Amino acid sequence: MLKRMKGVALLALPLAMLILTGCWDSIEVNDLAIITATGLDLTEDQQLELSVKIYLISPSDVDQSGSMSESGNNGNGKSVIRSVRGKSIAQAASKLQQILTRQVFWGQAEVFIFGAELAKHGLNDVMDYLTRQPTIRERANVFISETTAKEVLELNPPIERSVADALREMARLQTGLDTTVLDLAQMMSGRSRAAIIPTVEILSEDDDQEPFPQISGLAIIKNGAMIDQVDEVNTTGIMWLRNKIKQTALTLEPAPDQHVSVQLLRGHSELIPSIVNDRWEITARIETLAEIIENTTDRDYSIPDHIAQLKTDLADHVNQHIIHTLELAQQTWKVDIYQFADVFYRAYPKVWARSKDRWEEIFPEVEVKLETNIIVRRPGMTGKNIFKPGQR
């Protein structure tokens, strides 16, 4: 009898555990307000404006004819934007829930856009919220918009499903500009306390082209606040030293109106630190494979001697780029966007511990040696320019 009671209890207990908890924390997909993109702006009265793009699942879109035929009207125009203001992001976020009929769901927010005003004011407080909240994706991309973030959210780029998608894809294609919340948090809290975030500008309306977001360059963040923006040319200069070289084309102009262009295939750069007699030095070893994609010069680049010449020319060209941005970083901004601090810390942890407070003084004095090696692998499918018989 006792044994039987025990058996019943053993059965009843797990069942009770299951049923009494109910559907703890469960929520149906249809009770979620799915946020796909988030924008944060600083308003004129110093309030934080949180704008979210919510994917709209309107019943009229549900395919009535079953699963087989997918109606053609899906794509854009199915999102709404809601904005709330608050003293802090947490306050704004809780207000957001009040104006929505469905539960705010951050799990699919793939893009965070900070307005330029907010970025200049400082991102530290906002980032604290974003990294503390478990529901927010660490792999969401961050951008800084030159206009307000809300304006970017309002765009509906025609090719991609949403503006969030469009921005992500663009950032991903331009390697190195892909900055996630996690990356940003690491850069901002790292030893150099400097970060770079891709910036977004809106291309204004053309005749038949809708306004359109585009990645325009980089924002330089120092101690959590944006201090400057750089254009695309300088962006490349920064990326060379950050080991995030784009698959891009370099064009030289050896003589007026004569071009030779190479396509970079893959590359690698390495920073080698050394501290000798308190002289802080970085050797940047850059190695890249390239192939010729255009040659309208008088030279035939299937001749090895000419290739050697091209190599040095290319290296000079790249070095110029690098040195230009390096000067900006060391002299104008005095901000370690290359994360030299980490490189030194790894090689000389004791020296670093002694001198980390002086890093702002040391960084502008760091000497950077460039060892650029661009290997031209192939002259392309044709050797000589077959339309230019005079090449030699």
Added chain:
Amino acid sequence: MRTVSRLLSQLLNSGRRRSEHMTRIEQQWHDQLDQAKLSDELELNIERLKAIYADCSDVIFHEFVISERMRAMLIYIEGLTNIEEVDRHVLAPLQRDSLQEPILPNIRRTIPVSSIKPVESIRDAIEEICTGNPVLLMDKEQQGLSFGLSQWEKRSIEEPTAESVLKGPREGFIESLRTNTALLRRKVQTPNLKIRAIRTGTYSRTTIAITYIEGIASPALVDEMMRRLQRIEIDGILESTYIEELIEDNPYSLFPQLLSTERPDVAASYLLEGCIVLLVDGSPSVRIAPITIYSLLQSPEDYYERYFIGSAIRWLRYLFFAISLLGPSLYVAVLTFHQEMIPTPLLLTMARSREQIPFPALIEALLMETMFEALREAGARLPKQIGSAVSIVGALVIGQAAISAGIVSSPMVMVVAITGIASFMAPRFNVGVTVRLLRFPMMLLAGFLGFLGIILGIIVILNHLLTLRSFGVPYMSPLAPMRGRDLKDVLIRAPRWMMNTRPHAAENRNLRRQEPNIRPHPDIENERT
């Protein structure tokens, strides 16, 4: 609670009473028969047998005179005996008056039948008559004779429909025990193939054949099997599942602990691995023990295809085994608890398709799965012609219309369909059923607790599998406990030339299966010369 336990105890007690009742009947029956040695008076014997076979219109008592001197009686059951043969080989020689002296040895010599057995008691006579052998009783003789001339209508040997293969033998077991043992004997011709028989069932008197290869199967295993079989006291055995339920290690487990097959080649392959094959008269499906869970996921074709294909298909099967267990529960868990885990475009599509569905995902899943099971069962029970109609109605009308009517979402229909197909991939039907049953608690767990629930469920199932044994062999072996040597037939289907040792059931007896190093290779030495 008290009423429940009272009910339970009543039920159990009534069962006990019934079994006491049964043994009493059996005892009486046996006593009566054992006392009854055949007497030398024909009249007395016939009287007894007629009393026993009262109201049995199919039992024929044919009275005749041997060589015009000796009165005799031939008793047989109509339909179980080959009457033509009896007429030609038993009655004809006896009724001729050529016999010098009608005594038993002479009679025995006269009859041109290969299988003649003496019958000593009424009990013997009944056993013989029941199996279809005609029994001859003679006046003034204390012995009767039975002739092995039984014959009854039986199905011809066909390919088993439940276990069809593309390659491999196409014969299957049938309902007749003797045909089945013959099929096995043809595959394994060694005299070491032992076929022991016992009869169980108070009323059905069913013969069970215990088949094993002496020298490979462990004697302890055979003893254990005999012990368990002898323990059975039951009124009738109509199918081998009766036996299975009475001898398995854990009667409460959902997982089958004996393998059932209708294929002689499968049975023979297990015999070679040291397993015991149980054949039950009247049942075309034989039972094999001991087995592991991996045996249930193997198909004979794994071995009849080349090993690359065998291994690949085996892995596909493992994958779909997991899908058939977890498919709908993963979907429910992700949809109600872990929406951040789905890629955004997929989530948006799912959300859109679910927008007008009135039920939560859990209810939707339970609804569809129940519907699917009902369709499957209906399809299986109906005659073939109507069965196809059911499947068309099920697939097209229910599936498609349910989506358009907004009762279920299309991703759910897809998940259910994939899970259904996955469960049919299990090569043994009974393990597919097990998984389909387990799917429902898993769905509930997923609906209540999300991934946490699924993990809890998996832990419980794994725990059960790890404690389960089939005739002493751990169910999860050779993975747990690990026996590296045996993994060659679990993780992959190793090439034939690598299967040098027998697996688990052999218990280290006669482990070597073939010569090592039999991998084919070019004969270099011969080529040089």
